[in-house]
Amino acid sequence: MKEAIAPAGGDIGSLWESVVESIREEYLSETQSYPWIIGFSGGKDSTVLAQAVFEALLSIAPSRRTRAIHIVSNDTLVESPLVVAHLVRSQAAIREAATNWRLPVTVVTTTPAPEQTFWVLLIGRGYPSPNQKMRWCTDRLKIAPTSQYIRACVNKDGAAIVILGVRLDESNSRRASILKHENLVQSNLTPHTNLPGAFIYRPIVHLTTDQIWEIIWCFPPPWGGSHEGLIKLYKDSQGGECPFVTSPEDAPGCGTTSSRFGCWACTVVTKDKSLQNVVDAGEQRYSPLIEFRDWLKEIRNDPQWRSVERRNGKIQYSLTGKHIPGPFTIEARHKILARLLQTQEAFGVELISKREVDLIKRLWADELLRKGNRHG
Numbered sequence: 001m002k003e004a005i006a007p008a009g010g011d012i013g014s015l016w017e018s019v020v021e022s023i024r025e026e027y028l029s030e031t032q033s034y035p036w037i038i039g040f041s042g043g044k045d046s047t048v049l050a051q052a053v054f055e056a057l058l059s060i061a062p063s064r065r066t067r068a069i070h071i072v073s074n075d076t077l078v079e080s081p082l083v084v085a086h087l088v089r090s091q092a093a094i095r096e097a098a099t100n101w102r103l104p105v106t107v108v109t110t111t112p113a114p115e116q117t118f119w120v121l122l123i124g125r126g127y128p129s130p131n132q133k134m135r136w137c138t139d140r141l142k143i144a145p146t147s148q149y150i151r152a153c154v155n156k157d158g159a160a161i162v163i164l165g166v167r168l169d170e171s172n173s174r175r176a177s178i179l180k181h182e183n184l185v186q187s188n189l190t191p192h193t194n195l196p197g198a199f200i201y202r203p204i205v206h207l208t209t210d211q212i213w214e215i216i217w218c219f220p221p222p223w224g225g226s227h228e229g230l231i232k233l234y235k236d237s238q239g240g241e242c243p244f245v246t247s248p249e250d251a252p253g254c255g256t257t258s259s260r261f262g263c264w265a266c267t268v269v270t271k272d273k274s275l276q277n278v279v280d281a282g283e284q285r286y287s288p289l290i291e292f293r294d295w296l297k298e299i300r301n302d303p304q305w306r307s308v309e310r311r312n313g314k315i316q317y318s319l320t321g322k323h324i325p326g327p328f329t330i331e332a333r334h335k336i337l338a339r340l341l342q343t344q345e346a347f348g349v350e351l352i353s354k355r356e357v358d359l360i361k362r363l364w365a366d367e368l369l370r371k372g373n374r375h376g
Contacts, residue, residue, distance in 0.1 A: 012214045015207075016052075023203050024056040026188055027067055034159040035068040036201075037150055042073065042087035047230060048215050049165035049204055050094065054222045057103055065104055068157075072149060073109045076141035078118045078265040080275060081286070081349060086233050097223035110145035114359060117141070118265060119352045123337050124360035126307070126327025129267040129300045137263070147195060154197035161189060163201045169208045236281050237261045237274035264289045267297040288346040292339065301325075305332040313371075330364055 027036075038053060040046045050071060057065060071094060073087055091107050098105035114120070118141060121127045130137045153160040192198035204212075216227045261274040272293055279286050299305045307326035310316050316324040328336065337352075337360065344351040 012211065012218055015211065016215055016219060019052050019204060019207070020055045020059070022188075023052050024059055026201065026203070027053075027056055027060065028064065032159070033067050034161050034199075035070060035153050035157055036161050036163050037070045037072055037153060038163045039146075039165065040071045040073045040091075042083060042090050042230075044212050044216060044230065044234065045165035045167060045170070045204065047090070047221070047227070048207075048212055049163065051215075051219065051221055052203060053163065054094075054097075054103075054105075057105075058101070058222060062102070067104065069103075069105045070149075070153065071105060071107045072146060073107075074142050074146050075109050075111050076118065076137070076263050077111055077353075078141075078263045078351075080261045080264045081289075082233060082237070082275075082278065083261050086229055089229065093221070093223045093225055108149065110149050112141045112145050114355060116144065117356055118263070119340070119356050120359050120363070122328070123333045123340070124356075124363035126311070126329070126333055128306070128325075128328065129296050131268055131300070135268055137266075137268075141263075150192075150195055150198050154195070159197045159199065161199045161201050162192060162195075163203065165204055166202055167205055167207055167209075167212075233261075236278050236283070238277045265293055265296065267293065267300065285347065288343045289351075292343040295339070296336070299332070305329065330368065333360075333364070 036053070038046075038050055040050055053069065057069070071091075073091065075084065075087075079087075091109070094105070095107040097103075098107070112118075118137060121136070121140065122129060127136060128134065150160055150162060188203075189199040189201055192200055207215075216230065220226050264272070264275060266272065272290060275286055275290055279290065303325060305328055307329050308315060308323075310324075310326045316326075318324055337357070340352055
């Protein structure tokens, strides 16, 4: 994490006013009134974005607050418990404030379909744990659930505007993605690359990281409380949040080698630096999660844990003649589930639901039956 800076005063107030005013003008646009969908991860950038939209909305007369706003978060169901707790608190405060002020704001959390959760795919179907070359998790856990919500809004209203807290200052890959589309149209809106009828709006794209932290220090959230919990989250983990993802172009930010707090079970990163930093800061209760993740990464490429055949029953080789292993064996999946349940008991918080366990066992039975029929 870049060190959060103390408020500098001066021009930050004028800058913040200009951000809020630009959002206010866009909200009151006479050319279209499509619903806004705010990508809200609960991290610093999406919090500043949601705060700016909230303040813009409060500055508008109630009779003119006619555009619906959806504050949409995504829960992969394997999110860092620290992030989930902070996100739930933030969502509750926003929801309560929106209700009290009668704002046209809906707070929503998308989750993967039951048959597409991380544990059902890994333990139920035997998918090898994700890595940089085979990152099957991002699309199924993040992109698909949120895209489904956006499509529903498009189908209902004819179009929708997705508001993202992405910034040029965030990373080189994010800068390249933004600049690629920035000048396509003479508007604040650019077409979404993968969702017809959806447009992207980036109100804080030119803010620097220092300016984001100044805003957080200087301006409390309009839905009440303070940003102390957010600041502590970054301070303890010494990292940044995995971004709100709506397309493969955003995916490079997911599972990077930087110290980000995202999915606690993420095996794409070499080490979970953010959660380890939390443990080093004294939160020993998260140690079982780190131990399980490290073990899951360690066994991924061990031939003892992988089937010789692919899921279609065929044996596959690379162009160089190297054998390409298949999914985790049924026996391996039994061991992974048993260890996950032990980790869950040690941690004291649900890590896998009963519904997922039941679906996993049903998938095992179906697979064994298919194999029996194939070899019988």
